[in-house]
Amino acid sequence: MFHLTNWELFTDDSLENTTDVVTCYLKVCFDICFPTETIFVSFDRLTSTQLKRLRRMKERMYKEKNSNEGRKLNGLMNLEIRRLNYMFTEKLLSCKNSPSMWKLFKELTGDRQFRSDNQLNVCDLNKSFVCQSSNVMLPLSTGLNNSCVPTFTETDVRGCLLSLNLSRCLGPDGIPNILPKTCADVLCHLFTTIFNKSFSSNLIPKMWREMKILPVPKKASGDKNVKFRPITITSPFLKTMEKLLILPIQPAIKDHIEPYQFAYRHKKSTLNAVNVLHHYIVFNLEKGKKYVRCAFLDYTSAFDSIPRQRLLNKLISVNTDSWITNWLCSISLWKGTVHCVWRKVFRVSTVS
Numbered sequence: 001m002f003h004l005t006n007w008e009l010f011t012d013d014s015l016e017n018t019t020d021v022v023t024c025y026l027k028v029c030f031d032i033c034f035p036t037e038t039i040f041v042s043f044d045r046l047t048s049t050q051l052k053r054l055r056r057m058k059e060r061m062y063k064e065k066n067s068n069e070g071r072k073l074n075g076l077m078n079l080e081i082r083r084l085n086y087m088f089t090e091k092l093l094s095c096k097n098s099p100s101m102w103k104l105f106k107e108l109t110g111d112r113q114f115r116s117d118n119q120l121n122v123c124d125l126n127k128s129f130v131c132q133s134s135n136v137m138l139p140l141s142t143g144l145n146n147s148c149v150p151t152f153t154e155t156d157v158r159g160c161l162l163s164l165n166l167s168r169c170l171g172p173d174g175i176p177n178i179l180p181k182t183c184a185d186v187l188c189h190l191f192t193t194i195f196n197k198s199f200s201s202n203l204i205p206k207m208w209r210e211m212k213i214l215p216v217p218k219k220a221s222g223d224k225n226v227k228f229r230p231i232t233i234t235s236p237f238l239k240t241m242e243k244l245l246i247l248p249i250q251p252a253i254k255d256h257i258e259p260y261q262f263a264y265r266h267k268k269s270t271l272n273a274v275n276v277l278h279h280y281i282v283f284n285l286e287k288g289k290k291y292v293r294c295a296f297l298d299y300t301s302a303f304d305s306i307p308r309q310r311l312l313n314k315l316i317s318v319n320t321d322s323w324i325t326n327w328l329c330s331i332s333l334w335k336g337t338v339h340c341v342w343r344k345v346f347r348v349s350t351v352s
Helices: 015-033 049-063 067-093 098-109 122-129 154-162 178-182 184-201 236-256 270-286 308-317 322-331
Strands: 212-217 228-233 337-341 344-348
Touching: 015 184, 049 067, 067 098, 154 178, 154 184, 154 236, 178 184, 178 236, 184 236, 184 322, 236 308, 236 322, 308 322
Parallel strands: 212 337
Antiparallel strands: 212 228, 337 344
């Protein structure tokens, strides 16, 4: 379908119009080629201690490649399931009123009412997730390197589209990562023009600005809002632009990165930090020292508490191009962030 599309019809002088039309067209094509249908799965909620024991024994037999015993256990499981179904039917027929009957149906289908946390204030949660730095506004450093905007090639865009992770959740625009990744050869020419126009004008398309922030529970903390970790889900095309932005940033900051920084570096991980620490401990013990003291420190909400202006000034100090800083400044002016709290969606405006 995309091979037969005349993409010149979608080009427009306005970046917003071009992005809106292209995104909507891709979503319509995906819905036509991959129609979605709601399937109600009947879960086996009738269980017993005997049935659980038979299932564990069956799994163990299959791991041991004992097919004969596995088939016997499968027959015993079917008999136990029939017995449970018969007991449930008898219990259902013995109901004398409708409330007791619907109670049994809810137990079978797992239909339970959603219980919300009364102590949780949605406004407080939104303020906790949104970076509030209005009281620590720092002026951007002067002396920007006013270099021309680099023109990303189709090869760069194609490589970033192919690097999208297919296991990521669906973004707010309704386009899954499998669409741009599978059709990267066809879409790379069009999106190369859109991305270069966005970087040159320091504007982010409105349709790609919105994001989903899912509060994922984490370990208990003193602050009731800190017990949730915000997981941001954005458009796959915005992720591609971020991947493109890394290409000119990496050479600029390569000489300014600490040698013992392993996080957020290519082919580096916490395993490298563990190996360095282990080598340092063994090296000191071999020199005759009796013990080594180690202190593990962690900053609470490091990325949320640091003002964005301070990070931008740090980029300017390492002589990065001005278009990079200006484009990152436009990110801090986003509006309409979507906060998803369990089954409810709240729209708030980010505080820059």
